[in-house]
Amino acid sequence: MGYLFCIWCTSFCCSGATTVFKRNAKILVLLCLTSGICSGIRGCCFSIANMILVKRMREKLYSSLLFQDISFFDSETVGDLTSRLGSDCQQVSRVIGNDLNMILRNILQGTGALVYLFILSWPLALSTLTICSFLATVILFYGQYQKKAAALTQEFTASANEVTQETFSLMRTVRVYGTEKQELGRYQQWLKNLADISWRQSVAYGLWGFSFNTLYHSTQVIAVLVGGASIMAGHITAEKLTKFILYCEWLIYATWWVGDNLSNLMQSVGASEKVFRLMDLLPSDQVLSKGMKLQKLRGHIEFVNVSFHYSSRETAHILQHVNMTIYPNEVVAIVGLSGSGKSTLVNLLLRLYEPTSGQILIDGFPLKELDIKWFREQIGYVGQEPRLFRMDVSSNIRYGCTRDINQEDVELAAKQAYAHEFISSLPNGYQTLVDDELLSGGQKQRIAIARAILRDPSILILDEATSALDAESEHNVKGILRASNSGLKKKRTIIVIAHRLSTIQAADRVVVMDAGNIVEMGSHFELLQKDGLYARLTNRQAEAFA
Structure with a gap:
């Protein structure tokens, strides 16, 4: 009878243990599926957010660049700007697509592990937290270095891209003058600068790995020594120490991944610094301002005491106190030596640049007061x-x-x-x-x-x-x-910058410029009779074609 009771108790206990095991197994499977689903949803959401981020960033950057003054493009190279739109924006995409995703996951995992460590043994948890604090300090210094290195990397990459773009666009010139090795040398110099930065980053990464492994093994040694002493003193059990070491591993590796992703994040931040500076540029005042629209543009143009110099070269005066009137329907030719300011007059009339002093009047109204978009349409x-x-x-x-x-x-x-x-x-x-x-x-x-x-027009x-x-x-x-001024359609004011005699002779009036000043003005035959600069230019051209 006692034997049968023992068998029944044993079968009952085994049956109870099996039931608990099955229940726990079901819970583990459910947690596993839930974890996988949550991980997939999180990854999908971060991926979509990353796509939206890059799209909006490129749109915003391109829009910001598109509405800058022409002077902005005088100081920026095409290769640099295209590099910002391309590789820099793609670098920033890692922030949401990978770095923030992994940082968030590992922070949550590390926080959970730390809480459980304090539950198991707060003295051991404090020692582990101290080591993690040292590790976090190393991470901050390493991240700041990566940020600076990434900024330099993007600058050197943009410069290398500028060399290739310039070389390929001028390939005929390169081939004719046989400067292939010279261009290769320019490109190799920027690659050398990039290699130097990469070498330093590799050394920094090695130091970071050394710091992590040293502190990681220190944690294990401290846990075994302090935990062993606590076991002998009866404060904790061997089972708790095993759990502690396991969760300690989780905490350290969570800290490692946070540090690694944080360094990548700092690289992205470093790469994006100029991108965000460019995105923050305000549009040109010409785009923002709304001026007058005249009912009809007659084409009466006046340059009133106009002077101009580029902001980057304040001592080099391109135009000096220019006064000139162009009447409606008049054909005016502007001539002069190269660099005399002919094209600059046109650039000011198109409001690609603003005069340093003086003003331009259109049909009696200051050009600045007119709606620039409407004016350019005319x-x-x-x-x-x-x-x-x-x-x-x-x-x-x-x-x-x-x-x-x-x-x-x-x-x-x-x-x-x-x-x-x-x-x-x-x-x-x-x-x-x-x-x-x-x-x-x-x-x-x-x-x-x-x-x-x-x-x-x-x-x-x-x-x-x-x-x-x-x-x-x-x-x-x-x-x-x-014929356009003969009455077949509406008449128009025509400004011609030319050197050919045939074009100049067709003009109603010829304006001669030299060193940013108007030195002569009149018809072709009147200026020939004056025997001045225009006559000399004309004679030289005639001799050249003789």
Whole structure:
């Protein structure tokens, strides 16, 4: 009977233990699934947040750069700005996508481990916390170093990118002058600077690893020594000491991962410092301000005692007390030696720069008081080296035109610029995609002239716009420009910067500039009779073509 009772008790105990085991196993499986689901949701949320962050950051940075004054782009290189938009923004994406995610997870894990350590044994927990504090101090110093190193790395990377962009865009010049090794040397110098920074970062990482391992093993030694003494004194059991060492491992490794991710975070912060500075730039005052819109722009332009110098070169005066009046529908040619200030006058008229002193009047109103967007819509401008966008020819001609136009208008403008014939011969006609190899310099200028004509502007500015044209094309384009003031459509004021005699002779008035001053003014024949600077320039050109 006693034997049967013992068997029943044993079976009952085994049955009870099995039930508890199964229940605990179910709880563990449930916790495992919950942990996996939470981890997946957390990773997905951080990944989505990362995508949104990078998108908005690039949009904000590009928008900020796009609305800066032209003087800003005089001091910043294209390679540096594109590097900020590309690699720097991508570097920042690690902040949310990985670093903050892992830091949050390990902080929670480390905090839980520390709380349980204090529950097990507060004296041992204090010793472990002291070591973790030393480790945290090392992390802070290491993170600050990584931040500075990352900032330098991004600067050197941007400079290296600038070298490659400049070299590839001027590859024909490099090849003709045989400077491949020189350009390679420039690039290698920036790579050497990057390698030096990487070497120092590697040494710093080694010191960080040495500090961690030393403090980590110190924790184990202290836990065994102090824990062993506590066991002998009867304060804790061997089971508690085992648990303590296990959770101590969790705390130390959580601290390690926090430190590692924090160093990566500081690298991202260092890389993003200039990005955020650029994002914080205020838009140009021209973008923010809203000025007047005249009912009709006649094209009466006055330069009143205008002086100008670049902010970076205050002692170099580009224009000095210039006074000039251009009347409505007048064709004015501006000539002079290189660097005399001809193009600067145009830049001031377009409000790409502001005069240092004096003012520009448009139809009697200060240019500063006019709505700049509206004013520029009334201007057709063709520069010395017209750059076309990588889009089809038709879109390049339509570019920036705000009025309603159709394909017939585009083709009419192209015919007036004598560009229709060669455009029609392209593989896809007006739908041909433009690239640098497809068109010659003269063809690009004719497309740019067609773009200006399509706007039907009140003021037409040609800054050496016929420099790349052959003699026949130049003659045809000048004929169209003369016809534009003959009453067929609305008349317009035309400003021409040119050196060719044929273009100058077609002007109503010639303005001669030298060293930022207007030295002569009159018609072509009047200035020849004065035997001044204009006459000398004309004679030199005639001798050059003789």
